[in-house]
Amino acid sequence: MHSPSLSRIAFASFIGTAIEFYDFYIYAMAAALVIGQVFFPASDPSVQSLNALLTFGLAFIARPVGALLFGHFGDRIGRKATLAASLLVMGTSTFLIGLLPGYATWVIWAPICLCLLRFGQGIGLGGEWAGAALLATEYAPPGKRGWYGMFPQLGPSIGFLLATLTFLGLSLGLSEQQFEQWGWRVPFIISAALVMVGLYVRFKLAETPVFAQAQSSHRLHRWPLKALVCKHGRAIVLGALAMAVCYHLFYTATVFCLSYGTQTLHIARPVFLALLCIAVIGMAIATPFAAWWSDRLGRRPVLMCGQLLAIVLGFTLTPMLGSGDWLWILLFLFAALFLMGVTFAPMGAFLPEQFPVAVRYSGAGLSYQLGGILGASFAPAIAQSLVQLGGLPWVGGYMSLMAVISLLAVWQMPDNAHSL
Numbered sequence: 001m002h003s004p005s006l007s008r009i010a011f012a013s014f015i016g017t018a019i020e021f022y023d024f025y026i027y028a029m030a031a032a033l034v035i036g037q038v039f040f041p042a043s044d045p046s047v048q049s050l051n052a053l054l055t056f057g058l059a060f061i062a063r064p065v066g067a068l069l070f071g072h073f074g075d076r077i078g079r080k081a082t083l084a085a086s087l088l089v090m091g092t093s094t095f096l097i098g099l100l101p102g103y104a105t106w107v108i109w110a111p112i113c114l115c116l117l118r119f120g121q122g123i124g125l126g127g128e129w130a131g132a133a134l135l136a137t138e139y140a141p142p143g144k145r146g147w148y149g150m151f152p153q154l155g156p157s158i159g160f161l162l163a164t165l166t167f168l169g170l171s172l173g174l175s176e177q178q179f180e181q182w183g184w185r186v187p188f189i190i191s192a193a194l195v196m197v198g199l200y201v202r203f204k205l206a207e208t209p210v211f212a213q214a215q216s217s218h219r220l221h222r223w224p225l226k227a228l229v230c231k232h233g234r235a236i237v238l239g240a241l242a243m244a245v246c247y248h249l250f251y252t253a254t255v256f257c258l259s260y261g262t263q264t265l266h267i268a269r270p271v272f273l274a275l276l277c278i279a280v281i282g283m284a285i286a287t288p289f290a291a292w293w294s295d296r297l298g299r300r301p302v303l304m305c306g307q308l309l310a311i312v313l314g315f316t317l318t319p320m321l322g323s324g325d326w327l328w329i330l331l332f333l334f335a336a337l338f339l340m341g342v343t344f345a346p347m348g349a350f351l352p353e354q355f356p357v358a359v360r361y362s363g364a365g366l367s368y369q370l371g372g373i374l375g376a377s378f379a380p381a382i383a384q385s386l387v388q389l390g391g392l393p394w395v396g397g398y399m400s401l402m403a404v405i406s407l408l409a410v411w412q413m414p415d416n417a418h419s420l
Contacts (some may be wrong), residue, residue, distance in 0.1 A: 029163055097117045149347075244375035
């Protein structure tokens with residue numbers, strides 16, 4: 001079989017993450033806007049929002065489970081089939097959420113089924129990122145792993161943009177009642193078509209040469225997780241801590257700020273969604289820029305620079321978001337998502353480089369997903385609680401603290417610990 005072109009590999013690693021993160025983000029949007037009213041209507045508005053944000057965080061608990069499950073098969077049977085399976089699990093869960101009756105029809109079973117399907121989304125996404133990153137970096141030419149590892153990192157920004165534009169279009173075209181009754185379901189249902197595209201692209205690929213060589217020379221583990229935990233526990237913990245601020249920046253800007261802006265500042269939903277559509281361009285710009293520099297300067301200097309700036313950004317949250325002024329809010333959102341791109345792009349190569357090929361899918365995936373628990377799983381809910389306890393300054397302090405933790409972790413990690 002001929003090796004696929006690098007452009008095809010880059011596209012395949014990008015398209016899968018874009019689709020999976022689109023699925024993930026449409027739930028984030030729905031959680032901030034409508035999930036509370038549809039599935040938790042018996043509570044007051046603030047409790048509705050908190051319950052919705054807690055269901056949002058549930059998937060982050062599932063993501064390490066998905067990383068372990070798909071990581072096992074990714075390190076045992078290969079990257080290609082495992083990636084296709086993760087996309088199918090994610091797509092099925094998302095599609096069924098779009099069809100799920102609300103509390104008015106199914107009463108208590110509605111939120112229970114919602115939580116189960118949200119858990120399924122987390123399982124699927126847990127297996128996606130590591131496989132896509134390995135697909136890109138294990139094919140990449142020497143000296144360009146940062147650049148090719150950037151393509152799966154572009155997926156989240158494009159997926160988020162598609163999700164935001166979809167909800168913006170629905171908000172502009174439907175009344176509030178129509179949006180709550182059925183409009184929010186549309187993005188979930190149409191995701192099925194996107195998943196079919198992603199599966200087609202994934203099945204056209206060959207196995208990565210690095211894994212194929214390890215498989216042919218019998219250098220794989222029967223139980224990759226056992227070898228991973230026994231020999232690479234420190235790399236897992238540091239990788240998770242290093243990832244935390246990436247997630248925290250993104251979900252504070254997109255979920256907490258969307259909820260706070262529409263419900264506390266009373267900014268119209270279409271206006272805030274439009275601000276997010278503009279702000280996510282910052283992440284799309286920063287991602288290739290940071291990846292390119294990481295091949296020249298090293299992953300650690302680029303990551304640590306972004307994390308230092310994120311510490312500073314936490315102190316600007318209160319005056320910028322709290323001002324209620326659209327321009328200041330846009331500048332804050334743009335800066336947060338730009339720094340998310342800076343701290344996220346090099347991770348496509350940096351995390352896989354921390355693990356040898358035989359446990360790379362499991363190790364990189366587990367670090368990445370545990371970072372999601374630390375940095376994002378309940379970050380919007382925690383931020384909502386901090387606002388009630390001490391106001392926005394506490395939320396800004398929370399952001400700066402996460403950046404300090406990630407900075408210290410990256411400082412302890414080597415560049416290119418294991419050759420790809």
